[in-house]
Each structure stands twice: as structure tokens, then as C-alpha cells.
Amino acid sequence: MGRGRPRGFDREVALDDAMRLFWTRGYQDTSIADLTDVLGIGSPSLYAAFGSKASLFCAAADRYQDGDGGRPGVAMAEAPTARGGVEALLRENVTLFTRRGGPRGCLLTRATLSCPPTDSTVLAYLDRSRRDRLTVLRTRLRTAAADGEPLPSDDVDTLAQFYDAQVQGLAVRALEGASRAALLRTVDLTMAGWDALAAH
């Protein structure tokens, strides 16, 4: 092992920086020059390590989903009830989308709306991520239904899409500048709707 000149930068630190940049500026508006500036490396090093802008984005987005961006999903999956899980999902996302000094909104939602339709690599990645996200949510709701927990609707599929859309709405509003407090008030409203409907 270890043949040849060693890499002059830390791959994971670079991925973190790239993630922050994609999160802040979206996919298309983040240029290779921006990335090499922030990472402090030359473009040949970047291409040697990550292959292309598209695959760098995918690696950075993986890191997002395995780190901060994945916490809301984990919180939901681990909650004892589906109601608590959905509430945790929404509240954790609000926290994530409005962190002080951090990029606002969701890296994936932002990329979905700012990726050129020609970049099939990134589009396919985003589509798969979206499907996985929906599957986790649907699975949690299905388990709850099997456990006899009262849900706002019998249509678990629609429920999953509904709450996923809530998250996307929060992400867009966060990017528009909505305050954390304002977002949390609408989460309260969403959960009040759950309670009113689940009470049957």
C-alpha cells in the first residue's frame, strides 16, 4: 500500500467543505473554481479524487445524508410511535434548515430544483434519494398501522407523501428566509391536524 506521492488534503474534510458549498449555493451555481478555492486544492487533484463535478456532488450528498441531513430520518425511525416519529422528523428538519451560520434549507431539495435536466447522473441520484426517503417514512407508518396506532388516514402511501411534502415546504420556506419560530408554528399546526384526524 501507499505507493506514490501521498494526497495533500483530507478527502473527508474536502467532502464536508464541498457539501457545505453545494448546500449553500445549489448544484449548478457551485462551480469547480468555487470548490477548488474553498478546498484549497487544484482542479486536477479534485478530478483525481472525485472524478467529475456530478460524482463529487453525489459523494458530498452521501455525506450530507449520513451526517446532519440524515438525523431527522433516524429520529423518525427510532421514535416509539409514528406520531412521535413524524413530529421528530419535522422538528429536526426545522432545526437542520435554520441552523445559525449554516446553509438554509435542504441540500437535496435545492439540488432538485437547480440541477440542469441534462445532468442525468445527479438527477438519478436525487430520484433514488427521494424514493429511499419516502420508503423509510412509509415503512414507519405501516409498522404503526400494524401495531394498531391510530393514524390520520388509512391510506399510508398518501400519508407518507403528505408528510414528505411538509418537509419540502419547510425547506423552501427556510430558504426564503422564514424564521425557525415561524416554521415551528406551522409544524405545530401539522401535528394538531394529526391529532384531530387520528382521534377519528
Next chain:
Amino acid sequence: MGRGRPRGFDREVALDDAMRLFWTRGYQDTSIADLTDVLGIGSPSLYAAFGSKASLFCAAADRYQDGDGGRPGVAMAEAPTARGGVEALLRENVTLFTRRGGPRGCLLTRATLSCPPTDSTVLAYLDRSRRDRLTVLRTRLRTAAADGEPLPSDDVDTLAQFYDAQVQGLAVRALEGASRAALLRTVDLTMAGWDALAAH
């Protein structure tokens, strides 16, 4: 009047075409070359008529909001009740976002997430549009509250933000490829929430 060579194209038809293009591809990924191709004119004609890409976008977005894009808002404002108004707003938006052969999602939402943070002209336009949209919604809800119509919450401001976020969520999901039927099912869920909460 009528001095000089007459314009060789119809300004409003051109705006319609530009609107469709911005709606389909977002702001940044729509290039001047794309526009001159579709409009069938040279770039000097485009600049003579509209000034810049940013001001062309604003003019096209105005046309969007005065035409198809404005219908949901009009339907809401004209409905006899706030409940019917909000339902009309959501359903008309679903129709708008999933028209056969038309661009998916919302031109404004798409632009909000695909506009480079340096383009202050477009960002300011989008911010004003968002504020106007929220004002119309809040006004309708306030009127209903004054009329004694039962609402899902006393906090009209939060209500307006909540239902505006529903619209943004629908727009993102439509762009992701969600079917009209699936979107309408989540609208049903939203309105079921209204009824369950407004019943008090």
C-alpha cells in the same frame, strides 16, 4: 408614432414563449441562446425589447402571474368561504402544476431555488411576489375570521404560511414527477385536517 422600422415579432407572444422556457428549465439554466432559438429572434432584438435576462425574467413572471399562474389566487380570493378558497387554491395549483404537455411545478418556486444569489434583481422580484402571495392568503383568512367562519387556528398568520407551504410542497413534488391524482389525494388530506380542526 410608428417611427423607425417596426418590430418583427409580437412582444406578448415572445413573453409567453419565454415564460414557458423559464417555467420548464428554471432561471439559471435558461440561456439567452435558448431564448433566441425558441423566440426565433436575434439577441440584439431581445435586448432591445427587454433590456436584460433578469428583466426579461421579471416580465415573463409577471405574465405568468397575470395568466395561468394567477388563477389559483383568484379562485381563492373569489370563493365565498375561506375553506372553499383554500381548497380551490390547492386544487387549482395541482391542475396548474401537472398540465399535460405543460411545464411541471411552479415557475416562481423553481426560480427561487435556481437563481444565483448574486442576481439581486430577480431575487428582489421573487421576494416581493412571495410577500404579495402571502398577503392575499392572509387577507382572505382575516376576512373569514371577522365573518365568524370557523378556522383551523386563531393564528391567521401561521395559517397563511402553512397553506402557502402546502402549495410549495405540491410544486416540488410535481417537479419530482408526482401524478396529479397523488397530489390531489394529499390535498384531500390537507382539507380533512381543516375540517377536523375547524370543527373545534
Next chain:
DNA sequence: TGGTTAATGTAGTGATCGACACAGAAAGGA
């Protein structure tokens, strides 16, 4: 008909895009 005004088509501005050729530098193995 000649002059004024404005829109057009051709062509090209400098800047920036993603990506890479090439040679030098830094490590391990012989």
C-alpha cells in the same frame, strides 16, 4: 425622393464553464 428613426442579422466581446495535458514533486520498493 431624401432624411430620420428604430429594429434587424452578423459577428464577436471578455469572462467563465467543466475538464484535462503535461511536467515536476514526493512517496515506496528494488
Next chain:
DNA sequence: TCCTTTCTGTGTCGATCACTACATTAACCA
């Protein structure tokens, strides 16, 4: 020490970006 291997810095590729200079064309008015 010399060779192989891998990474790094300089410089640049063709393509595309938003935008425009320039000469021409087509309408008006006198």
C-alpha cells in the same frame, strides 16, 4: 540510488455564458 507510482501546480482546452458593436434594412415624415 534509481525506478515506479501517484499526486500536485501551471497552463489551457473548446464550449458556452450574458451581452453588444456595427452595418443594414424597413418603416415613418417632410
